[in-house]
Amino acid sequence: MSHLPLTDTPMAAFPEPCWLPNKTSPLPETPRSKIVDDNVESKHQECKSPMHVIKEWLPFCEEELTPKQGLEFANLKECEKFYKSYAHHVGFSVHKSSFKKGKGGLQKHRYFVCCKQGFKRTQTNVHSNRKVKLTREGCNVMVGFRRTKDGKYELFKFHEGHTHVLSTPRKHHMLNSNNGVNSVHRTLFKSLTRANIGPSKANRIIKEQMGGSQNVGCSKQDLENFQRDLKAFIKDSDAQMFIKNCKRKKEVHSSFYFVYALESDGILKHVFWTDGLA
Numbered sequence: 001m002s003h004l005p006l007t008d009t010p011m012a013a014f015p016e017p018c019w020l021p022n023k024t025s026p027l028p029e030t031p032r033s034k035i036v037d038d039n040v041e042s043k044h045q046e047c048k049s050p051m052h053v054i055k056e057w058l059p060f061c062e063e064e065l066t067p068k069q070g071l072e073f074a075n076l077k078e079c080e081k082f083y084k085s086y087a088h089h090v091g092f093s094v095h096k097s098s099f100k101k102g103k104g105g106l107q108k109h110r111y112f113v114c115c116k117q118g119f120k121r122t123q124t125n126v127h128s129n130r131k132v133k134l135t136r137e138g139c140n141v142m143v144g145f146r147r148t149k150d151g152k153y154e155l156f157k158f159h160e161g162h163t164h165v166l167s168t169p170r171k172h173h174m175l176n177s178n179n180g181v182n183s184v185h186r187t188l189f190k191s192l193t194r195a196n197i198g199p200s201k202a203n204r205i206i207k208e209q210m211g212g213s214q215n216v217g218c219s220k221q222d223l224e225n226f227q228r229d230l231k232a233f234i235k236d237s238d239a240q241m242f243i244k245n246c247k248r249k250k251e252v253h254s255s256f257y258f259v260y261a262l263e264s265d266g267i268l269k270h271v272f273w274t275d276g277l278a
Contacts, residue, residue: 056161239268
């Protein structure tokens with residue numbers, strides 16, 4: 001996918017990292033990409049403030065997928081679905097931003113931004129040695145929806161230009177806002193977990209069944225996070241689930257026998273079971 005520079009946004013202070021046209025690290029110029037400065041009135045005039053500009057990239061997108069002011073949607077879920085579809089087609093991830101509530105707790109305004117919006121906050125814990133990758137680059141891309149009198153939501157604000165290069169089409173399926181463990185993944189992963197198959201091997205099996213990683217929609221890390229959350233949800237109730245399962249087996253099979261003991265706090269201490277084949 002190709003990208004064109006939209007404009008250059010003047011800033012009072014330019015944070016790192018930055019893209020600046022200088023002698024040590026010149027920006028490549030191609031027939032589809034060039035540096036533009038709003039402070040320059042003509043191509044023959046020199047740049048007045050070269051240190052206070054950022055170049056923005058305007059992505060190519062079909063007209064029907066591009067957000068436009070005045071578009072209306074039935075609810076906020078449809079708004080989010082529409083903008084994420086556009087972001088996936090163009091090549092960037094979406095984050096939910098601020099919102100305003102009106103009477104009755106309904107959201108009057110809702111904003112969505114690029115995942116690279118803003119800049120990283122100053123580290124307050126000076127003793128932390130954890131290294132975190134910088135992903136926020138001050139991107140100004142955003143879209144705003146407001147509630148209308150008839151209960152719908154209207155697109156009333158849209159900034160299209162990015163301050164960073166967008167993802168290539170081959171990597172669109174790896175964008176964070178497009179990834180997630182859906183109901184199909186959850187059902188299949190639970191079945192594989194019962195067969196003592198971990199997230200890594202389960203991810204390979206799901207890829208094979210879906211016809212490739214581009215059709216999966218989730219990564220190995222997503223499956224690991226789902227397994228972690230599932231364990232946290234079950235927590236101490238796994239023992240009770242095991243006992244209930246044994247009781248059901250005893251009702252069905254008269255030869256099935258089991259006995260168990262619990263700690264004072266309800267934790268399973270030990271259990272013994274046998275069936276007619278033992």
